[in-house]
Amino acid sequence: MASPSNTTMEDLKTLILAVDSKVNKFNEKLDTIQNKFSNLVQEVKQDVTQVKLEVSKTGQALKELRQNHDVLHRGVEAMELNVQCLEVDKLESMRQSFETDMKNLKEKQLLLEKHDRKYNALVYGMPEKSDENIWKVIDDLMINYSKMEKPKVDNFPFANAHRIPARQNSGERKRPNPIIIRFIHYADKELFLSHGSYLAGKNIRIVDDLPPCMKEARKELAKIAYKIRSDEKLKTRIRHLGVTVILETRTSSRDQWHIRKQFRCC
Known part of the structure; x- marks a missing residue:
């Protein structure tokens, strides 16, 4: 077998050295890429950890916010209930005050009307004629029925007197319409009413106008x-x-x- 020449050995050596150099450079680049990839992976891990931390913080914040919302909601409901209670109490107080005012006003109105009728006397059951003279009827009532002294009756200053149409029940015997007498002096009316006892058994009665x-x-x-x-x-x-x-x-x-x-x- 023939031995290689010196030139061939040199070329082979040069080729091997060149390949070795390229391998070394490739390894260096691979190491560099590996380092960069490792750093990138590390950075990604750090970023993921940070994101997880932020998400955890956000979740905790949302949980606290939800709790605060629930507390606020319950507080608002309690406030609304209190407001409703206050409104109901206020309305009830206003209603009672209004009813009291209306009752007092009605009582004052009734007392005023009663006072306006103070000088009136009503006569029920006094016989009635179609062509009667009301003043002669009153004289007859006071002197003959109520046994009052004629001179006193003659001196009574009356303001007015007349029959009042009364409601008659169907099928009932027609009753005399009552007479209303308005006196000038209250004492005269009281004297007239004090003689009401003389009318006992005569189906005639005299009372205050109310x-x-x-x-x-x-x-x-x-x-x-x-x-x-x-x-x-x-x-x-x-x-x-x-x-x-x-x-x-x-x-x-x-x-x-x-x-x-x-x-x-x-």
């Missing part, structure tokens, strides 16, 4: 009083105090009056 609601109360108490007189043999009287109509009873003139029933008209 507002309609108080008249109704007096009418109801009069029915009760009649039953008490019939069943219990007690004496009765009906009087009014303010806007209250009162039924009182007693056993005899020596006894004190006792309240049996009363109606407040407002």
Whole structure:
């Protein structure tokens, strides 16, 4: 076998050295790339860790925010409930105040109307004629029925007097329309009413003129009083105090009056 020439060996050596140099450079570049990749991986890991940390912090913040929202929501609900309670209490207070004011106003109006009727007297059951003279009817009532002194009656200064059309129940015998008498002096009216006892048994009665609601109360108490007189043999009287109509009873003139029933008209 022939031995290689010196030239061939040199070329081979040069080639090997060149290849070795390229391998070394390739290894260096590979190491560089590996280092860069390792650094990149490390940076990515750090970034991922940072992102996880930020996400964790964000999750915690969201959790705290949700808790704060729940607390705030409960607080708002409690405030709304308190406001509703306050509004209900305020409305109830306003309603009660309004009802009280209306009641007081109604009572004042009733008292004013009662005062305006203070000088009036009502006469029920006095016989009526189609062509009657009302002043002669009143004279007859006061002198012949109520047994008042004629000179006193002749000197009464009346403001007015007339019949009041009364509602008649169907099928019932027509009753005389009541008479309303307006006196100039209150004392004269009281004197006239004080003679009402002379009308007992004559189906005639004289009473104070009152507002309609108080008249109704007096009418109801009069029915009760009649039953008490019939069943219990007690004496009765009906009087009014303010806007209250009162039924009182007693056993005899020596006894004190006792309240049996009363109606407040407002």
